[in-house]
Amino acid sequence: MTGQRLRASDRIFGLLTGAPALLLVLIVLAIGVVLWRESQLSIAAFGFGFWSSSDWDPVAGAFGAFPFIWGTLYSSVLALLIAAPVSIGIAVFLSDICPHRLRPPLIFLTELLAAIPSIVYGLWGIFVLVPLVRTIQESLPEAVRALPLFSGPPVGVSLLAASLVLAVMVIPYTSSMAREVLRAVPGAQRAAAYALGSTRWEATQVALRYARTGIIGAVMLGFGRAIGETMAVTMVIGNNPQASWSLFAPQYTMAAVLANEFKEAVETLHLHALVEIGLVLFVITLAVNGLSRLLIWRMTTTRPRRAPRRQAAREAA
Amino acid sequence: MITRDTRRRALSATMTGLSVASVLVALVPLAFVLFFVVSQGVQALNVEFFTETPRPVGEAGGGMGNAIVGTLILCGLGALVAIPIGILSGVFVVEYPQARLAPLVRFAADTLNGVPSIVIGVFVYAIAVLPFGRFSAMAGGIALGVMMIPIITRTTEELLRLVPRSLREGAPALGATRGRAVMTVVLPAALPGIVTGIMLALARIAGETAPLLFTAFGNRFWSTDLTQPIGALTVQVYAYAISPYADWHRQAWAGALVLVTIILICSLLARLATRRLERMHRR
Numbered sequence: 022m023t024g025q026r027l028r029a030s031d032r033i034f035g036l037l038t039g040a041p042a043l044l045l046v047l048i049v050l051a052i053g054v055v056l057w058r059e060s061q062l063s064i065a066a067f068g069f070g071f072w073s074s075s076d077w078d079p080v081a082g083a084f085g086a087f088p089f090i091w092g093t094l095y096s097s098v099l100a101l102l103i104a105a106p107v108s109i110g111i112a113v114f115l116s117d118i119c120p121h122r123l124r125p126p127l128i129f130l131t132e133l134l135a136a137i138p139s140i141v142y143g144l145w146g147i148f149v150l151v152p153l154v155r156t157i158q159e160s161l162p163e164a165v166r167a168l169p170l171f172s173g174p175p176v177g178v179s180l181l182a183a184s185l186v187l188a189v190m191v192i193p194y195t196s197s198m199a200r201e202v203l204r205a206v207p208g209a210q211r212a213a214a215y216a217l218g219s220t221r222w223e224a225t226q227v228a229l230r231y232a233r234t235g236i237i238g239a240v241m242l243g244f245g246r247a248i249g250e251t252m253a254v255t256m257v258i259g260n261n262p263q264a265s266w267s268l269f270a271p272q273y274t275m276a277a278v279l280a281n282e283f284k285e286a287v288e289t290l291h292l293h294a295l296v297e298i299g300l301v302l303f304v305i306t307l308a309v310n311g312l313s314r315l316l317i318w319r320m321t322t323t324r325p326r327r328a329p330r331r332q333a334a335r336e337a338a
Numbered sequence: 339m340i341t342r343d344t345r346r347r348a349l350s351a352t353m354t355g356l357s358v359a360s361v362l363v364a365l366v367p368l369a370f371v372l373f374f375v376v377s378q379g380v381q382a383l384n385v386e387f388f389t390e391t392p393r394p395v396g397e398a399g400g401g402m403g404n405a406i407v408g409t410l411i412l413c414g415l416g417a418l419v420a421i422p423i424g425i426l427s428g429v430f431v432v433e434y435p436q437a438r439l440a441p442l443v444r445f446a447a448d449t450l451n452g453v454p455s456i457v458i459g460v461f462v463y464a465i466a467v468l469p470f471g472r473f474s475a476m477a478g479g480i481a482l483g484v485m486m487i488p489i490i491t492r493t494t495e496e497l498l499r500l501v502p503r504s505l506r507e508g509a510p511a512l513g514a515t516r517g518r519a520v521m522t523v524v525l526p527a528a529l530p531g532i533v534t535g536i537m538l539a540l541a542r543i544a545g546e547t548a549p550l551l552f553t554a555f556g557n558r559f560w561s562t563d564l565t566q567p568i569g570a571l572t573v574q575v576y577a578y579a580i581s582p583y584a585d586w587h588r589q590a591w592a593g594a595l596v597l598v599t600i601i602l603i604c605s606l607l608a609r610l611a612t613r614r615l616e617r618m619h620r621r
Contacts, residue, residue, distance in 0.1 A: 027515055030515040030516075030518075031515055031517070034433075034515065034516050034520070035434065037426065038427070038430035038434070039437070040426075041423040041430070042430040042439055043443075044423060044427075045423060045427045045447060045450070046439070046442050048446070048484060048487070049446040049450050049453075052453065052457070052458070055465060056461065106360065107364060108360075109360075110356055110357045110359070110360025110361070111360050111361050113357045114358060118357055129609070131364055131365075133368060133602075134364065134367075136542075136601055136602065137371060137545075137601075138544075138572065138597060138601065139545070139547060140545065140547045140575050140576055140579075140597070141371065141375060141575075142371065143576070143579065144375075144594050147579055147580075148374070148378075189364075189367045192364050196364070220346050221353075222346075222349055222350035223350065225353070248454070249453070249454025250454070251454065251456040251547075252548055256576075276456045276548070279456050279459075280456055280551055283463070284551060284552040295460075296460060296464075299456070299460040302456075302457055303453060303454070303457045306454055306457075310448070310452035311449075314448060
């Protein structure tokens with residue numbers, strides 16, 4: 022084959038693989054553009070007030086999305102407060118403590134948690150978890166139930182139920198990422214700690230401190246998952262557009278309102294308001310995931326951590 | 339007297355205990371969920387469940403046969419959309435690392451992977467439902483395909499990188515063009531792994547509900563028409579789960595059992611294949 026034909030064939034192959042690759046990039050751009058375009062009416066009509074108003078009444082034409090963003094952030098933060106320590110515990114166990122033979126089956130089981138579909142968690146949530154939450158609430162003493170954090174009638178469907186389901190659902194993601202990050206800690210770190218007479222926990226502390234950036238990244242990855250989670254949350258949170266501090270109050274999330282109202286939205290303004298919620302959900306997850314990846318990437322690629330800082334100090338001097 | 343050392347050792351033991359406890363905390367809900375799905379699901383499962391369509395309220399019996407077929411059709415459509423795009427972009431990223439597009443493609447794949455599935459549903463609604471004025475199996479397939487693409491791209495990329503240099507460089511050394519080298523040597527070497535990746539991606543999208551709610555929409559009747567709304571196991575389970583009827587609740591559990599079984603078989607097969615691959619590479 023002559024050089025020219027070789028080059029031509031190479032170019033065709035480049036196009037053949039480059040075109041789908043470009044398409045992938047375009048899909049992501051298109052998601053942003055389409056969501057932006059389809060929410061114009063709502064953006065024009067309400068501006069930023071959309072996110073501070075709490076009045077959501079599609080029939081009356083009132084669209085305030087504060088309860089949704091509140092419920093999304095509240096339930097996700099609470100879920101991560103539960104899931105983060107557990108995930109770090111799992112990661113530490115699997116990387117530092119676990120006997121070798123036990124590791125593969127345990128990893129498989131934690132990953133199984135991620136394989137179970139959202140809808141199945143939701144089904145379980147409705148029929149098992151929600152009654153459980155109701156029982157817990159009813160068994161609390163009156164004095165506790167008077168607190169704003171626990172107030173409200175015992176209905177079961179609640180922010181707490183949503184957070185518990187979310188916690189279970191993000192544990193596999195956060196723990197496997199934290200495990201990866203802990204594995205990237207150079208062996209010398211732990212070895213040095215042991216050489217100085219550390220106990221196992223002290224050596225783990227050294228590793229955790231070394232890996233802290235990546236661990237934060239792993240927790241944020243879980244946060245990104247929790248924010249976008251739809252079905253399981255929709256089924257247990259109660260779908261009530263009223264922001265509240267109470268863990269037992271039925272509330273609402275951004276993803277849930279999309280799942281519930283999108284196909285029934287007849288009014289164009291209603292539809293655009295929902296798409297705007299989708300747009301903001303998209304932007305938030307983009308930011309959270311981007312930051313998480315950045316932190317994990319920094320942790321797993323930069324080995325000599327001291328060197329740049331010293332250099333910076335020299336430059337400053 | 340409690341010495342400092344005793345305290346340190348006690349703290350270490352406590353922390354080890356907490357670490358073990360956190361594993362249990364994660365495994366308890368897993369056992370809990372699987373137990374309920376199996377015990378509740380088995381009760382409502384019978385032949386009728388696989389062969390019949392849903393019955394109207396008040397009429398006992400019926401099944402989700404149409405929804406099971408619908409799920410298979412939707413997954414097939416998704417795979418049809420995602421496999422070519424996913425594999426070819428994976429090849430592109432590995433073969434043209436110096437191209438300005440390459441880092442963008444990897445970034446886009448990671449981004450798309452993190453986009454909430456409900457947002458993908460809204461996006462596909464705007465591009466594939468609104469213009470045609472109706473929900474369709476096609477739109478549902480596109481939504482699932484969009485979700486599958488980044489998974490396949492990343493697995494393809496990772497597995498192509500595992501192909502030994504000797505193989506990768508051997509073909510061009512013998513005078514093969516880049517395309518021929520990839521198609522006849524590099525891709526076949528990575529193929530078993532890529533197939534595993536596809537299986538895992540299928541297992542993931544088979545359980546998706548949110549992107550189907552306003553694309554495939556669901557359908558209570560038999561339908562294989564790609565331009566019409568189609569039933570899906572997940573959507574049917576959702577509709578039954580939030581209904582007030584005990585008989586529908588039982589069917590929802592049965593649907594969940596079938597769904598989990600399909601997904602577990604897919605991931606187990608994929609896992610067995612990966613293990614064999616890993617053993618091969620270690621040699």
